Amino acid sequence: MxxxxxxxxxxxxxxxxxxxxxxxxxxxxxxxxxxxxVFQGAYMxxxxxxxxxxxxxxxxxxxxxxxxxxxxxxxxxNTTKFVLYSTPAIMLSSLVxxxxxxxxxxxxxxxxxxxxxxxxxxxxxxxxxxxxxxQPYDMGFLSNLMHSLGAPTEFEIFWLKDKHLAWVTVVxxxxxxxxxxxxxxxxxxxxxxxxxLYEAASIDGATPRQQLFKITLxxxxxxxxxxxxxxxxxxxxxxxxxxxxxAGGPGRATRPLIQYIYEQGFxxxxxxxxxxMSFVLFFILIILTLIQRKIGRKGEEE
Amino acid sequence: MKKLLSLxxxxxxxxGGVGALAEDDGIVVNEAGAVENPEDIVAGxxxxxxxxxxxxxxxxVMESIVANYNATNxxxxxxxxxxxxxxxxTKLTTAVAVGKGPDIGVSHLAKLPELYDLGVVTAxxxxxxxxxxxxxxxxxxxxxxxxxxxxxxxxxxxxHPNVLFYNKDLLEGFLNEDGxxxxxxGAEEFSAWLGEVQAALPEGKYAFxxxxxxxxxxxxxxxxxxxxxxxxVITTDLEITLDKEKTVEVLNYMKTWYDNGYIPxxxxxxxxYFTAGNAxxxxxxxxxxxxxxxxxxxxxxxxxxxxxxxxxxxxxxWGDSHTxxxxxxxxxxxxxxxxxxxxxxxxxxxxxxxxTAGHVVANVNVxxxxxxxxxxxxADYKDAANYVVYFESTPYSYPIRDAMIxxxxxxxxGEQDAETTYxxxxxxxxxxxx
Numbered sequence: 001m002x003x004x005x006x007x008x009x010x011x012x013x014x015x016x017x018x019x020x021x022x023x024x025x026x027x028x029x030x031x032x033x034x035x036x037x038v039f040q041g042a043y044m045x046x047x048x049x050x051x052x053x054x055x056x057x058x059x060x061x062x063x064x065x066x067x068x069x070x071x072x073x074x075x076x077x078n079t080t081k082f083v084l085y086s087t088p089a090i091m092l093s094s095l096v097x098x099x100x101x102x103x104x105x106x107x108x109x110x111x112x113x114x115x116x117x118x119x120x121x122x123x124x125x126x127x128x129x130x131x132x133x134x135q136p137y138d139m140g141f142l143s144n145l146m147h148s149l150g151a152p153t154e155f156e157i158f159w160l161k162d163k164h165l166a167w168v169t170v171v172x173x174x175x176x177x178x179x180x181x182x183x184x185x186x187x188x189x190x191x192x193x194x195x196x197l198y199e200a201a202s203i204d205g206a207t208p209r210q211q212l213f214k215i216t217l218x219x220x221x222x223x224x225x226x227x228x229x230x231x232x233x234x235x236x237x238x239x240x241x242x243x244x245x246x247a248g249g250p251g252r253a254t255r256p257l258i259q260y261i262y263e264q265g266f267x268x269x270x271x272x273x274x275x276x277m278s279f280v281l282f283f284i285l286i287i288l289t290l291i292q293r294k295i296g297r298k299g300e301e302e
Numbered sequence: 303m304k305k306l307l308s309l310x311x312x313x314x315x316x317x318g319g320v321g322a323l324a325e326d327d328g329i330v331v332n333e334a335g336a337v338e339n340p341e342d343i344v345a346g347x348x349x350x351x352x353x354x355x356x357x358x359x360x361x362x363v364m365e366s367i368v369a370n371y372n373a374t375n376x377x378x379x380x381x382x383x384x385x386x387x388x389x390x391x392t393k394l395t396t397a398v399a400v401g402k403g404p405d406i407g408v409s410h411l412a413k414l415p416e417l418y419d420l421g422v423v424t425a426x427x428x429x430x431x432x433x434x435x436x437x438x439x440x441x442x443x444x445x446x447x448x449x450x451x452x453x454x455x456x457x458x459x460x461x462h463p464n465v466l467f468y469n470k471d472l473l474e475g476f477l478n479e480d481g482x483x484x485x486x487x488g489a490e491e492f493s494a495w496l497g498e499v500q501a502a503l504p505e506g507k508y509a510f511x512x513x514x515x516x517x518x519x520x521x522x523x524x525x526x527x528x529x530x531x532x533x534x535v536i537t538t539d540l541e542i543t544l545d546k547e548k549t550v551e552v553l554n555y556m557k558t559w560y561d562n563g564y565i566p567x568x569x570x571x572x573x574x575y576f577t578a579g580n581a582x583x584x585x586x587x588x589x590x591x592x593x594x595x596x597x598x599x600x601x602x603x604x605x606x607x608x609x610x611x612x613x614x615x616x617x618x619x620w621g622d623s624h625t626x627x628x629x630x631x632x633x634x635x636x637x638x639x640x641x642x643x644x645x646x647x648x649x650x651x652x653x654x655x656x657x658t659a660g661h662v663v664a665n666v667n668v669x670x671x672x673x674x675x676x677x678x679x680x681a682d683y684k685d686a687a688n689y690v691v692y693f694e695s696t697p698y699s700y701p702i703r704d705a706m707i708x709x710x711x712x713x714x715x716g717e718q719d720a721e722t723t724y725x726x727x728x729x730x731x732x733x734x735x736x
Contacts, residue, residue: 071733136570
């Protein structure tokens with residue numbers, strides 16, 4: 001009896017050791033490249049710090065300045081705006097595409113590939129394509145298309161220079177780029193819905209419309225909650241495509257928080273201040289992640 | 303399904319992986335030819351490492367200047383390492399901070415006071431004297447801007463001002479007998495001239511190719527503001543002395559060019575628009591000369607930008623300058639700084655090739671030489687260097703410039719009026735220097 005228990009214990013210990021061996025390389029790298037910089041960043045946020053190194057300890061001055069800095073609030077609001085615009089748009093479009101690509105059709109595979117393909121492109125490529133599409137005076141695709149469809153030559157839409165249209169451009173570009181991933185998540189969830197439910201519904205005379213609203217959408221609710229949270233978190237980290245497409249313009253109208261952090265840190269040499277702002281963003285993301293985990297757990301319990 | 307997904311993921315990884323290629327010695331070069339880890343390059347014996355930010359035509363010319371210098375068998379040879387321009391200053395500053403900087407670097411004049419403030423640059427006076435470098439052979443307007451607190455921290459290589467390019471075919475009837483262009487002086491006169499050109503052009507063509515946002519509207523505003531007798535944006539004592547009345551006057555004047563339809567609004571690639579023959583004139587940096595002259599069949603000329611404000615002697619233009627610097631490094635002995643200075647001397651005296659990239663070289667002997675006079679287009683704007691107004695020497699020129707570009711861009715895009723633009727600029731400058 002005792003022997004077997006000891007054996008069990010030994011076995012478990014061996015298992016743990018093997019697991020540790022597998023986990024170690026990742027843990028070491030993760031510590032060096034993620035955990036350590038988090039603490040270093042927290043440390044730096046209490047200093048005046050430029051690219052040459054530490055300058056002076058200034059306590060919480062960076063945080064006080066942040067609260068008083070209207071450009072910080074403007075940038076945070078711009079990021080929030082992006083979240084508010086892009087999240088519903090991306091969720092809706094990826095759901096529609098998933099429903100489309102999940103229909104029994106010989107083109108099913110083609111649909112999935114085509115919708116997913118932009119996801120493989122790098123941010124530089126999608127940004128360049130967007131800028132090309134939006135050029136006025138027949139130098140871009142949209143302007144050309146508009147004029148060949150009969151719009152008067154002097155009529156132009158400035159997709160990148162109007163502060164409202166610039167948001168439309170950035171959101172649509174992001175949508176086209178990232179929706180394929182969410183579509184894949186939806187497709188896998190759609191395939192988990194048992195066919196019997198639809199069969200039973202058909203027998204009972206439910207229309208396809210009723211099936212969509214009474215079966216498909218409720219069955220997808222868990223996935224929807226997951227995508228919602230992932231999307232909000234991802235959108236709060238927006239930087240690259242805005243930087244490449246509008247560079248935060250016109251004026252400062254589309255400048256997101258990360259761009260402001262980057263500018264303060266690397267263009268204005270205020271690395272301590274940049275760290276303090278990064279911490280605020282980090283805090284926002286942690287709260288969102290906790291909410292997401294809570295929702296995820298609730299889903300599992302059900 | 304799973305197969306498809308894994309295939310897509312594999313493809314994604316593959317596409318991501320071809321970005322940079324490492325050579326045998328561990329030096330990573332990106333697809334544009336820029337070295338990504340220049341700090342890992344080990345200098346050979348008696349070799350100076352030179353981090354350059356030049357690419358394309360400029361890069362090739364600099365490479366040949368270095369090669370020619372090495373062919374003279376100097377005591378210390380120079381190794382030219384090309385870096386990505388977008389990250390150049392960040393890389394340079396951080397490398398110097400950890401003692402891995404190069405022996406020779408490049409700085410724009412507007413950036414120099416910031417590098418000085420960070421303690422990145424070495425004073426060159428003693429080394430110049432030791433090797434007999436005559437500062438009188440470089441443009442004095444440039445040299446004054448390289449001098450901080452009484453010491454010279456950089457050797458000016460060139461000046462790159464904005465100039466005016468014109469399409470001779472579209473301006474038929476507006477040119478002198480020898481095919482050159484003489485622009486009228488004065489704000490109203492120049493606008494009236496643009497109006498006449500616009501009226502004479504066929505439909506769909508514009509008098510003027512110029513962007514609405516970005517560097518260039520800011521640069522043209524800068525030229526006019528200083529012609530108008532504007533006070534510095536910010537003094538060396540960090541006092542904001544940007545003149546509201548003149549800022550607003552010049553902005554509103556330039557806006558009429560767009561409002562009257564001489565410039566197509568929100569043009570993105572104005573150089574391409576001009577070279578495609580869609581506009582009669584274009585204002586842009588001298589480095590565009592290289593691009594424009596390589597367009598087949600384009601019959602063009604280059605001249606100085608117009609004087610729209612002030613009287614005689616008030617002419618001013620925007621410009622910046624490439625300079626050579628010696629970044630601070632513990633291992634730098636007097637001998638090494640002198641060796642760097644010898645290379646600077648050679649580069650300056652032999653900068654006739656540098657002019658092919660379009661720049662006005664800073665060496666006055668070269669500019670006044672017969673060889674230079676024979677260079678097409680370059681000789682037409684060689685005087686430009688004397689009229690360039692630089693930022694006052696503060697560590698904030700670059701961030702202030704960025705703020706002004708953003709706000710002036712928002713003005714010409716129609717997002718805010720000129721008074722608001724002024725206020726926003728001042729607010730941003732205040733936030734920057736606080």
